Amino acid sequence: MPPRFSGANNGAFNGGGRGSAGRDQRDSYYGGGGSAGRDDGGADYQRRRSSSSYHGGGRGRGGRGRGGRDTGHSYRGDSGSSFRGARGDRRPSYYGDRDDRGGGRGGQQIIMGLDIQALVDRLVRPGCDVFRELGITRESNMAVFQSGKAVTAIISNLARRRNLRIANSVWDWIDHIGIEKNTFHYNSMISACEKVRDYNKALRLLAEMKEKKVSKNEVTFSSAISACEKCGQWRIALDLLDQMKKEGAGQTAIAYNAAISACEKGLVPHKALEIFDQMKREGVRPTVVTYSALISAAEKGQQWKLALEVLELMKAAGHGANVIAYSAAISALSKGQMWHKALELFREIESSGGKPSIVTYNATMTALEKGLQWERALDLFDEMKTKNMPVTVVSYGSAISACEKGLQYRQCLEYLDEMTEMGIKKNVIIFGAAMSCMEKSCRADIGFQLMERMRLEDVTPNVHIYNSAISACARCNLWEKGYELFEEMDRIGVNKDVVTYNAVLDAVSSQVELGRRLFKEGTYACEMF
Structure with a gap:
């Protein structure tokens, strides 16, 4: 030796x-270095014979559940989904008499006869003179512009498109024509900063509101806190939460949820728990988003016991089997090597009438794979495909890591071929798990082929x-x-x-x-x- x-x-x-x-040490599938892809769905699985293989000759099925399996550490720690503050909460509307038919990029939004969607479409065209376009539109729609509703709606629409550049031009135009900015104007602009993760500008707008003595409300602070959350600025987010209470700007679950999510990003679950306790003391009723964000914070901090405690509190509060919360709890259990409990929660969703999501499946597969229950993990992967669920690169990553544990190199190669057939792009994490499987299976020859395949697929x-x-x-x-x-x-x-x-x-x-x-x-x- x-x-x-x-x-x-x-x-x-x-x-x-x-x-x-x-x-x-392995890279994580979520965030940080080496992201293997988000759980955002994919093409439905349809099995076909492979036309490209990593190995010569007829490979057969090699064993998994068909005449015996071939006679392992994972590249990944699927952390489920991220619960980003107020996502799922409904924020109060900024304006009243509006006919909103979809909004966003593909809908129609009419306010007092003005088609906001069409106007924004013109504003974002290359070469558009924003000041001129807004001036012409204002002349023929004076009432809606005087009310302030038009500008707020325009900025909000641009925020949904994550176009802060044009939103800034609209903001400057307001000053140019002398419209007095109010709370709703600032709220829409801070929300735009949140969408593009510009917390510095959000903070500057808050300071400007103080300087100009524009009143703030819970929407103002919720948007600013959420902007900080998305940028990982949990300390600033907590400071804003305290400021909101001191200014008496109202206390809603939305702001607290964003602050809890900020603690999740900052990997400080104990702070998230403090905010949760603070909510209850101050009479703010936690929502399902609150519980989900707190469970996710516990998961990120590898506090699986805390995640289970919060899940029980959520159920006791009558929120039932929320799939997002369960998925986060299962991810926490995977990091704690608690595959038994993870599988129990997975089945609990089904028995409660819920429907496990792709994230739930991936999180449970990870828990099983990390617990060396590779056969169960692959059975769950088969179940996903049987149900025609949209398997993702994360799903295949879990399955290939399970093959590594069980030395199932033939099955691993089949999964790589399936990914090629389905057009799912393989990355360094996928190839890394496959290489580890070849190593442990003493198949250096196939490992060399995989390295060549990486070069052909532009994976370094x-x-x-x-x-x-x-x-x-x-x-x-x-x-x-x-x-x-x-x-x-x-x-x-x-x-x-x-x-x-x-x-x-x-x-x-x-x-x-x-x-x-x-x-x-x-x-x-x-x-x-």
């Missing part, structure tokens, strides 16, 4: 089987991919290829880590002099990590 390196700061690899690079291999490939060489006694991959990392600019050096030392264990040189190099490199 060659000497091994360890490193406290980078996921030290210690012992186990030869070159098991699967223990290095990362350190985890190389670690798995080098470890596969160690398992298969291919020291020359393992060392070649090790050298290749420098040529293409992939930084090595502790796992890399341990893997290559395993691979070249029969080459004494080379091993000594690499050990010296690794000793120095590990000191620099």
Whole structure:
């Protein structure tokens, strides 16, 4: 056994089987580095025979549930969905006599005879003179502009389109023609800042309201808090919540929900819980969004016990089996290695008459895969496809990671082929999980094919991919290829880590002099990590 390196700061690899690079730290599927894609649905699954394969000859089904399975650590931690503050809450309307037929990009919004949708369509056209267009429209619709409803509606429409540039031009036009800005104007503009994640401008607008003595209300603060939440500024969000109470601007669940979601983004579940307790003390009734956001905060903070406690509170409050909240709780359980309870919650949704979403399925599959229940995870994946649910890249990531646990390399390859057939783009996380499966299954030959496939699909291999490939060489006694991959990392600019050096030392264990040189190099490199 060659000497091994360890490193406290980078996921030290210690012992186990030869070159098991699967223990290095994995990227998450959600947020941060290496996002494998959002759970936003996809094409319905339709099974077809594969026309492109990663391996030669007739592969057959290889086993899963059909004559025995082929005789593993995951690349992912599916965190379910994110609960972004007031999403799902209904904010009060800014204006009354409006005929809103859809709004947004594809609907129609008429206020006192003015077609807001058509006007905004003209404003966003390339080369449009915003001041001139608004001036002409105002001349023929003076009443609605004098009431202030038109400008508010225009900015709100632009906010839904996330077009802050034109919204800023409209904002300047208001000053140009001398319209006095009121609370509703500021609310719509702060909401636009929220949509485009510009919390700094939202704060400047709040300061301007104070300077000009424009009154603020709960919508003002809710939008500003939500802007901070989306930018991860949880401390500022909490300060705004306190300011809202001091100014007596009203207290609704919307602002509290946004603050709780800000704590979720900041990974401070204890602060989220404090806000929740504060709500109850001050007589603000929590909504289902409140509970969902708090559960998500507990999940992000890896507090699965807290997530379950909040879920029970939600049910006791009569909110029933809310799929979003359950999905977040299941994700929290997956991080706590509590696959039994995760599966129990999944079935509880069904028994309560609810319908698990794609996020729920993915979260439960992750919990099962992390709990080494790879067969159950793959059965759940089959269930998704049987129900014609829109499987996503995250779904396949969970399934491939489950194959890794069960050394199901043939099934792993089938899933990769299915993704190609369905047009689901594979990324470095998917290939990483597949490479780890090949490594643990001692199929270095297929691993090399996967690396070539990555190049063909314009996916750049990362350190985890190389670690798995080098470890596969160690398992298969291919020291020359393992060392070649090790050298290749420098040529293409992939930084090595502790796992890399341990893997290559395993691979070249029969080459004494080379091993000594690499050990010296690794000793120095590990000191620099």
